[in-house]
Amino acid sequence: MRMPEVDQAVLARRDAIVAALRAIVPGEGVIDEESALRPYESDALTAYRQPPMVVVLPETVEQVAAILRWCHDNNVKVVPRGAGTSLSGGSLPLADAVLLGMSKFNRILAIDYRDRVAVVQPGVTNLAITKAVEGEGFYYAPDPSSQIACSIGGNVAENAGGVHCLKYGVTTNNVLGVEFVTIEGEVLRLGGRQLEPSGLDLLGIIVGSEGLLGVVTEVTVRILPRPETARALLIGFASVASAASCVTEIIASGIIPAGMEMMDKPAIHAAEAFVQVGYPLDVEALLIVELDGPSAECDHLIDEVQRIASGQGAVSCRASTSESERLAFWAGRKAAFPAMGRVAPDYYCMDGTIPRGRLVEVLERISALSTEHDLAVANVFHAGDGNLHPLILYDANNPGELERAEAFGSDILRLCVAVGGVLTGEHGVGVEKRDLMPVMFSESDLAQQQRVKCAFDPQSLLNPGKVFPVLHRCAELGRMHVHKGALPHPELPRF
Ligand SMILES: Cc1cc2nc3c(=O)[nH]c(=O)nc-3n(C[C@H](O)[C@H](O)[C@H](O)COP(=O)(O)OP(=O)(O)OC[C@H]3O[C@@H](n4cnc5c(N)ncnc54)[C@H](O)[C@@H]3O)c2cc1C
Numbered sequence: 001m002r003m004p005e006v007d008q009a010v011l012a013r014r015d016a017i018v019a020a021l022r023a024i025v026p027g028e029g030v031i032d033e034e035s036a037l038r039p040y041e042s043d044a045l046t047a048y049r050q051p052p053m054v055v056v057l058p059e060t061v062e063q064v065a066a067i068l069r070w071c072h073d074n075n076v077k078v079v080p081r082g083a084g085t086s087l088s089g090g091s092l093p094l095a096d097a098v099l100l101g102m103s104k105f106n107r108i109l110a111i112d113y114r115d116r117v118a119v120v121q122p123g124v125t126n127l128a129i130t131k132a133v134e135g136e137g138f139y140y141a142p143d144p145s146s147q148i149a150c151s152i153g154g155n156v157a158e159n160a161g162g163v164h165c166l167k168y169g170v171t172t173n174n175v176l177g178v179e180f181v182t183i184e185g186e187v188l189r190l191g192g193r194q195l196e197p198s199g200l201d202l203l204g205i206i207v208g209s210e211g212l213l214g215v216v217t218e219v220t221v222r223i224l225p226r227p228e229t230a231r232a233l234l235i236g237f238a239s240v241a242s243a244a245s246c247v248t249e250i251i252a253s254g255i256i257p258a259g260m261e262m263m264d265k266p267a268i269h270a271a272e273a274f275v276q277v278g279y280p281l282d283v284e285a286l287l288i289v290e291l292d293g294p295s296a297e298c299d300h301l302i303d304e305v306q307r308i309a310s311g312q313g314a315v316s317c318r319a320s321t322s323e324s325e326r327l328a329f330w331a332g333r334k335a336a337f338p339a340m341g342r343v344a345p346d347y348y349c350m351d352g353t354i355p356r357g358r359l360v361e362v363l364e365r366i367s368a369l370s371t372e373h374d375l376a377v378a379n380v381f382h383a384g385d386g387n388l389h390p391l392i393l394y395d396a397n398n399p400g401e402l403e404r405a406e407a408f409g410s411d412i413l414r415l416c417v418a419v420g421g422v423l424t425g426e427h428g429v430g431v432e433k434r435d436l437m438p439v440m441f442s443e444s445d446l447a448q449q450q451r452v453k454c455a456f457d458p459q460s461l462l463n464p465g466k467v468f469p470v471l472h473r474c475a476e477l478g479r480m481h482v483h484k485g486a487l488p489h490p491e492l493p494r495f
Contacts, residue, residue, distance in 0.1 A: 088427045230326060259382075321336075
């Protein structure tokens with residue numbers, strides 16, 4: 001993995017940088033001992049590791065602003081970090097950068113049930129928002145499987161999705177406002193409790209910006225009343241193809257389930273061995289379909305989905321009859337990634353999204369690619385959204401297997417783009433998909449995206465090496481001729 005060249009001049013200033021950070025964040029908020037930096041060396045894409053130059057853990061917005069301003073003025077790179085569960089290497093440290101950890105921003109600041117919003121600090125975990133409001137019958141809808149650990153700041157940066165995003169939208173549809181600090185240390189507020197932005201939709205740019213544009217220090221999210229009823233169906237199929245066409249038929253019939261997930265045989269067996277929730281082991285594919293709403297509507301939709309499933313050749317079907325049974329259906333799905341740890345020492349989780357109508361052919365091609373690359377694959381994914389998560393199983397201790405897993409992953413993502421899909425559904429580009437960006441975007445598309453980056457961070461100090469395969473100097477993108485460092489028309493603002 002090629003990363004930006006390490007700036008030796010910055011490393012030579014390390015002691016002075018640590019001292020400057022200690023002056024901003026006194027006490028134990030700065031970590032510079034080698035052994036204490038190790039826990040930060042990777043996020044959940046553990047194939048890539050790099051201890052950071054130094055970690056700083058601010059506690060106030062003023063400290064975040066002062067750190068960013070100091071780094072900007074002293075030309076030091078910054079990598080923002082939430083809980084470090086990114087699967088795309090988004091929060092992978094750099095050897096010559098400050099890792100800015102937001103874990104101490106862990107307070108819920110306000111809950112307003114009348115306006116149906118919660119205002120939270122970015123280090124609050126996704127699940128903690130629901131826990132804070134569930135006593136009043138509310139919840140926060142986007143539910144990544146990592147919700148027990150991942151932070152809402154990380155969710156905003158990655159535009160995270162989850163099982164219930166098919167019906168309720170992903171993070172961008174559930175965030176109303178942010179407080180956000182630029183690399184120059186300016187504190188901005190975008191959006192708020194109102195439903196419409198006051199000008200250009202800058203909030204839409206910040207959500208999904210992968211730590212490249214600034215640091216989120218506060219998030220206002222929508223909270224929703226819990227639906228009166230929720231029931232889930234566990235539907236088994238004799239082939240992946242019939243499960244995939246059932247997904248297409250359910251959506252085509254006009255039903256939008258609260259969640260619709262698919263697991264193939266290897267995933268079913270691994271999850272069942274891990275959590276023993278009674279998944280059928282004699283099927284090739286399993287759909288978990290959740291319906292919610294008033295109980296009469298829910299019962300009607302359960303019947304409708306069962307009818308469609310049997311028309312598509314379902315070989316087994318169980319409907320949950322209690323809340324504990326519904327949760328048990330989901331427990332296997334939510335534990336499917338960790339369950340893979342029992343099957344193979346390492347797995348590489350892909351995240352492409354395709355039009356739902358192409359599911360059958362894409363899953364068949366992934367199976368053929370598994371043979372070509374001689375690596376096993378398990379599929380567990382958000383079928384309703386067409387968001388695939390093939391888990392490529394490998395052993396990093398076997399020479400060459402990581403490279404084969406990467407080549408297999410790259411083929412899967414190219415395939416997603418070839419059938420009209422996109423490189424990422426919810427995990428972001430990070431370092432993982434960075435070099436595949438030209439498969440999806442033309443050079444001028446990429447240049448336009450980088451102009452947005454330049455507007456926020458002209459020196460490219462925030463999370464460099466992520467998302468863009470080649471980071472152009474902002475002056476190049478403005479097509480300026482800079483002679484001996486002198487800008488033409490210095491009186492004009494530059495982007
Ligand atoms: C087992 C497992 C299951 C997962 N399931 C899902 C899933 O179902 N859906 C899904 O969407 N993702 C899933 N993920 C991926 C991951 O949990 C999400 O991408 C999550 O949003 C990352 O949050 P984090 O706090 O860990 O962020 P980090 O990993 O710390 O950072 C991720 C990115 O956000 C940036 N960032 C973090 N905090 C801030 C901030 N305050 N301001 C600006 N930038 C910031 C970082 O620079 C980095 O680019 C899963 C991960 C694991 C390990």
